[in-house]
Amino acid sequence: MPNSSTTNIKHTPDRLCGEERKPPEKTVKLAPQQHQQTLDLPMKKLHNILDGMGILGEILTRPPTYPDFRNGFDKDRAALRQDMQQIVREMNRQIHKSYGK
Incomplete structure (x- = not known):
């Protein structure tokens, strides 16, 4: 049973769990070329990350040779x-x- 000293938060469309809702951000229409470039950026980043991971596999399979100091x-x-x-x-x-x- 809730304590009488606790505050009850009302769940309304403007207020959820004590936080106010932010208004939706304005959408900007881009030219078709700009729109395609914006879509390509995450794919380029993903491609770059996957290329980097491929290099890791090569490095880990053949460790570098170190000079013999014995x-x-x-x-x-x-x-x-x-x-x-x-x-x-x-x-x-x-x-x-x-x-x-």
Whole structure:
């Protein structure tokens, strides 16, 4: 049984659940070309969304390859050693070329 302190809201065409009804918005007649463009916009958005979802499937099926960082210090050390050997060889070649044996 409702409490006497609660307010009763009348359900009339102008007032539903305590909220006033808004008047209908004015309709604007568009030229046939503009009307077709307005109808095409949601379809273009939907097409764009579906294209994006197709790309997601490709990405998820083949994850990107990442470089192998295992034994990184050993690889760097070997690369530095090769570079140093090449520099020493080139310097020795230039010295022998300039000064002879």
